[in-house]
Amino acid sequence: xxxxxxxxxxxxxxxxxxxxxxxxxxxxxxxxRPPGTHLAGLWEFPGGKCEDGEAPVDALARELRxxxxxxxxxxxxxxxxxxxxxxxxxxxxxxxxxxxxGIPLSRESxxxxxxxxxxxxxxxxxxxxxxxxTALRLPDRxxxxxxxxxxxxxxxxxxxxRACRNGVRLIQLRLPGWSSERxxxxxxxxxxxxxxxxxxxxxxxxxxxxxxxxxxxxxLPARAAATLVQRPLPVDRWxxxxxxxxxxxxxxxxxxxxxxxxxxxxxxxxxxEASPLGWERFAELVAEVALPVFALGGLETDDIDAARMxxxxxxxxxxxxxxxxxxxxx
Numbered sequence: 001x002x003x004x005x006x007x008x009x010x011x012x013x014x015x016x017x018x019x020x021x022x023x024x025x026x027x028x029x030x031x032x033r034p035p036g037t038h039l040a041g042l043w044e045f046p047g048g049k050c051e052d053g054e055a056p057v058d059a060l061a062r063e064l065r066x067x068x069x070x071x072x073x074x075x076x077x078x079x080x081x082x083x084x085x086x087x088x089x090x091x092x093x094x095x096x097x098x099x100x101x102g103i104p105l106s107r108e109s110x111x112x113x114x115x116x117x118x119x120x121x122x123x124x125x126x127x128x129x130x131x132x133x134t135a136l137r138l139p140d141r142x143x144x145x146x147x148x149x150x151x152x153x154x155x156x157x158x159x160x161x162r163a164c165r166n167g168v169r170l171i172q173l174r175l176p177g178w179s180s181e182r183x184x185x186x187x188x189x190x191x192x193x194x195x196x197x198x199x200x201x202x203x204x205x206x207x208x209x210x211x212x213x214x215x216x217x218x219x220l221p222a223r224a225a226a227t228l229v230q231r232p233l234p235v236d237r238w239x240x241x242x243x244x245x246x247x248x249x250x251x252x253x254x255x256x257x258x259x260x261x262x263x264x265x266x267x268x269x270x271x272x273e274a275s276p277l278g279w280e281r282f283a284e285l286v287a288e289v290a291l292p293v294f295a296l297g298g299l300e301t302d303d304i305d306a307a308r309m310x311x312x313x314x315x316x317x318x319x320x321x322x323x324x325x326x327x328x329x330x
Contacts, residue, residue: 018047140314164197174204264297286311
């Protein structure tokens, strides 16, 4: 990545672009910062500074051509990470490079390595790159189960199995009105079903039960996150938070959440009293938080591209991913 040393500092954040490249085996390319540079020795996604007036995607193409000799053919935003080091502030603008030509080779004396995505957590990387590592491990669709009545176990299992068959790989089990005993019994069945399909399962609100059941994590309501000073589960489990404004996003980041939902983007039947954010305000809020964000509220699968262009990881929904048989409002 291009130099971020003191001589390149400006009065505002330094805009840095970085690219996530994958090889045929799905491994991710990392570059090691050479001696004499800021954060020398750490591994990062290749890229560099965006010049004044330069579009980020153009800067990405230029930097990757200069640094590793490849031609970017297509790319889309993955995550923007505002980050403050002791001596400088940066905006790390990470893009997913979906197609490129050429063979990546070191052209600036940096070491290159292809790394399995699941091994990235063990690599010594700059802290600003960490949210991008999380984003790489998350899908672009997040199912929230509908509010079914206690006893509708089979309906829930059918809906989750259908969603998994349709490619959903991240699911929040949300069962308002159910007792902990009922939730525990059903969650074990759902956990096993999700594992069969390679999907991750988060439990709504109850992190203690999620830990006992060996689930993949917890999704906290904003009111629950507001009572915490740190994440309630270890780093090998997901912690997500429902957010609706800048203060809730800041609290989610403060406690060490892995990702959040931000809603409502559009008006929703389930929450008619909530004022919709719209994509412009959504993008403004996302730009201020160094976390992957799922857009939520009145969205369909056709909104995934708009969500990505607004800085989102993807979309979270009930109805859009649950299917016609058991539809429910988002």
